[in-house]
Amino acid sequence: MPTYPERYKNGEYEQVWAELVALGGQVRHEPLYSDALAVAHETMRRAKYNVEILYGRLKSHDYKCAFPEQAFTPPEPDIAAQIEKFEELAGLLPLSVRVWYEVVGAINFMGVHPKLASYDKYQPYYGSDPLVVDPLNDEAFLQYKDWKENCEANKLEVTGPFIFAMAPDYYHKEAASGGAPYGINLPNVAIDATFEDEWHNTTFVNYLRINFRWGGFPGFERGNYRPDELQFLTEGLLPL
Numbered sequence: 001m002p003t004y005p006e007r008y009k010n011g012e013y014e015q016v017w018a019e020l021v022a023l024g025g026q027v028r029h030e031p032l033y034s035d036a037l038a039v040a041h042e043t044m045r046r047a048k049y050n051v052e053i054l055y056g057r058l059k060s061h062d063y064k065c066a067f068p069e070q071a072f073t074p075p076e077p078d079i080a081a082q083i084e085k086f087e088e089l090a091g092l093l094p095l096s097v098r099v100w101y102e103v104v105g106a107i108n109f110m111g112v113h114p115k116l117a118s119y120d121k122y123q124p125y126y127g128s129d130p131l132v133v134d135p136l137n138d139e140a141f142l143q144y145k146d147w148k149e150n151c152e153a154n155k156l157e158v159t160g161p162f163i164f165a166m167a168p169d170y171y172h173k174e175a176a177s178g179g180a181p182y183g184i185n186l187p188n189v190a191i192d193a194t195f196e197d198e199w200h201n202t203t204f205v206n207y208l209r210i211n212f213r214w215g216g217f218p219g220f221e222r223g224n225y226r227p228d229e230l231q232f233l234t235e236g237l238l239p240l
Contacts, residue, residue, distance in 0.1 A: 091187020
C-alpha cells in the first residue's frame with residue numbers, strides 16, 4: 001500500500017492533506033510522524049518554488065514591493081533553534097507552519113502596481129489581498145510576551161490558546177484600517193491549522209494553494225475584475 005508521501009508525490013495533494021489533518025494529534029507519533037513530516041517538506045519545497053517564481057515575475061513586471069527587504073526572505077541559518085525556542089514559550093506549531101519557516105522563510109507581496117495592488121491610501125483600493133507570511137523573528141516573541149502580560153494583568157490562565165499573528169488582513173495590506181490579522185491558535189499538535197480571521201475560513205496550506213491559484217493575489221477571486229497579469233503569474237506553478 002502506498003505511503004502518504006508516495007501518494008502525495010503521485011498527485012493526491014489535497015486528499016493526502018485532508019486525511020492527515022483528520023488524524024489530528026496522531027501525526028505526532030510514529031509511524032505517522034515520519035510520513036506527515038515528509039509530506040510537509042515536499043509541500044513546502046513546492047511552495048518555495050512557487051514563491052521564487054512569483055517573486056521573479058513580479059519584479060519583471062515592475063511591481064514595487066512596499067517593503068523590498070521583506071519581499072522574500074529565506075530562512076535564517078539558526079531557524080531550527082528559533083522555532084524550538086518559540087515552541088517552548090507558545091507551544092507546538094502545526095507541522096505545516098513549522099516546515100514553512102524551515103524551508104520557505106517569509107514573504108511580503110504588499111506593494112504598488114497599476115493593475116495588481118496599491119499600498120497607498122491615495123490610490124484606488126484593489127482588495128487583492130497580496131500574499132504575506134510574516135517571519136518568525138523577534139516580533140513573534142514580542143507577540144507572545146504581550147499576550148502573556150495581558151493574561152497576567154487580567155488574572156487569566158496563561159495556557160492558551162495564543163493567537164500567533166502571521167499576516168495583516170486585506171485592508172491593512174493596502175495601507176488602510178482593517179480587522180484582525182490572519183494567524184493560528186497555539187499550541188497545535190496537528191499537521192495543519194485553521195488560518196484564523198482569513199476570509200476563506202480555511203487551513204494554512206489551503207491558504208497557500210488559493211494564493212498560488214491567483215498568482216499571489218487571491219482577493220481578485222471576490223470581484224469581476226481579473227487582470228491579464230494573473231495568467232502570466234500562475235503559469236507553471238506547482239500544485240500543493
